[in-house]
Amino acid sequence: MGQSRQADPVQIDRSVPRTIFAELLAGALNRARWQPSPMAIAYLVELLDERVLENPNGLGGEQTLAEALLAAQRDCGVERIRRMRGLGDHALFVSGFLADSVLGGAVDAGYYQQIGCSAYGDVVDGLRGQGESGSWTRLYRELEERFGEFVEILAEVGDRTRPGRPRNLLGVYDRYLRTGSARDRELLLRAGYLPPDRSGLRWWQ
Numbered sequence: 001m002g003q004s005r006q007a008d009p010v011q012i013d014r015s016v017p018r019t020i021f022a023e024l025l026a027g028a029l030n031r032a033r034w035q036p037s038p039m040a041i042a043y044l045v046e047l048l049d050e051r052v053l054e055n056p057n058g059l060g061g062e063q064t065l066a067e068a069l070l071a072a073q074r075d076c077g078v079e080r081i082r083r084m085r086g087l088g089d090h091a092l093f094v095s096g097f098l099a100d101s102v103l104g105g106a107v108d109a110g111y112y113q114q115i116g117c118s119a120y121g122d123v124v125d126g127l128r129g130q131g132e133s134g135s136w137t138r139l140y141r142e143l144e145e146r147f148g149e150f151v152e153i154l155a156e157v158g159d160r161t162r163p164g165r166p167r168n169l170l171g172v173y174d175r176y177l178r179t180g181s182a183r184d185r186e187l188l189l190r191a192g193y194l195p196p197d198r199s200g201l202r203w204w205q
Helices: 017-030 038-051 065-073 077-096 109-129 135-145 147-160 169-179 182-190
Strands: none
Touching (some): 038 077, 038 135, 038 147, 077 109, 077 135, 109 147, 135 147
16 A cells, blocks of 8 residues: 655744644644644644744753752742743643754653643642632643643644754654654654554553
């Protein structure tokens, strides 16, 4: 059976990134096995629109993820919520849209998962402490509980925006062995490698 032709990667026109990201997210979600809430989809578009035009790898200053988390935990009230949200967004964006940037780094994708989930969970607690129990609380709970699945969606969007980029297949293979990511398995198959079947392993286990 012949393989279907892959669509050509999309180049980002930075003058209208929001429209492009919305289209790319829609394409990724069409191939996903689940559907985020409409509010979560809008949040991802906003996140991509903001982060791609800023320093995508930076937290601000020279802080590590752990240092940024500890600093945010020392705050309280609205400021703590703001900083925790920023930390969760950073972990989601880097481990998703910039997924290959963490391959072989000092911290792996699982560490970003841990930090991101912790940060979004803290946002939920903070909002409830402020008397908010509506749509925003549900949004950040969704981001916390399905962090790994949001990562896969953003990773696909990231792939579509960087045509012709060489891939670290050894790093992808190592990440697949540790996470069982369906996306990484597909990347390896496309490259001509048959990875072991890890269908029983949950993503971000």
